Amino acid sequence: MFKTKPGKRRGPAVALLAAASLMLGLSGCGVDPITPSDVRGEAAGSDDKPGAGGVVDCAKAKCIALTFDAGPGKDTPHLLDILKERQVPATFFLLGKKHVDRYPEVVKRIADEGHEVANHTWTHRVLTDLEADEVRDELSRTQDAIEKITGRKPTLMRPPQGRTDGTVSDVSRELGLAQILWSATAKDYSTTDSALIRQRILDAADGDGIILLHDIYDGTVPAVPGIIDELKKRGFTFVTVPQLLAPGKAEPGEVYRP
Template structure:
């Protein structure tokens, strides 16, 4: 009887998601707390339970699961609202590296990102190339954005991403001073260059491996259009979608140090 109930729920989910098996959200009982980041293959009994791992432990423990962190740069923008709907429908959490001046333009979208369980990182105030600035210039770009995020949400970010990936010892020193780890990426589908959803989807699916941080931009609708199939394709391969902090949990994350992925060790 339990198997029949599970199958009925799965069929209902497929219909709601347009028929793509990769978009299936995990089943959970009424009154349960927040769902797992992405689908769990239904088996009897669950393999994680057989290994003695509780659902809470396996949900985000990227030391034992195949995890990937999707990250989105340059917002919050009006296009971000489309992306948030897609992520919410699939129970996926991501990390948004926000530009300070965009925060001031769209504070309500920033608040929504946090309310829906996403993580916020600092992407400078004006998308300047930080490596070309003096320490005071870097401090102004990052510090002003930190202040804007806190003013509108009360949230204090512990992550930053230098625009263009441009960093050096001066940038790292200021990041360390502000308590910010530098988050780079392992997968770059060049979505800013090729505004083609099919190319973006193909590159992400071909290049992504366990523990990777994926770079995308929520200011481009072509990138957002690629997200449903990216989620479906990676989910079919057993990946869980987590925030950067969830991905790196249990590993040393130090302000001023740079990270592109979760190390296998």
């Protein structure tokens, strides 16, 4: 949710369990989101070719991006097995403290298997509650930790709870990070019912969509095979977030949402 910087700082961020519970009010707040189709349209006249690198042309195909927040965790290796078996790429917005630093081998595996490794801050503090130097610390610590493991700094980030503003955008631009929001969420932090998680995603899935799930909750990973299989039956092609935008590219500081 976009909002202006308050005159008085709020207290610590709410718990991670509330991460995706808020509706995203994106208009009229000074930072306008850009859709995947907008990005592709702007790049249409360039020398870049849709589907570069063997990726499907999402201007023609019904693409959807599967994304996972706040990992890696104990279930992430099993999730990676599922994605590998079904040949589905995903985008992982990784949390630094107690996740990237606890499971470095899983972070490396995510990168090695061709998934997009992205930034979800160091401690999941709500960035709009922070001053610029604190936002910078939350993002740069995770950038550095991921680069140490994979040899590459992420180019994408997801602000906790989807909350961003001008300050967050400025710091993200400085660090080379584009902000990625979502169009479908299962609110999997609130239930362990895998069937319910699956149904919520299937009900909200649409072309050019970005699915938000969390691979740290018990009900989520068991729901993934059913989500993938049904969406493939419906004609969806799974892509990473950069592939969804191709031949365009996410620009640092900008906010993207279907």
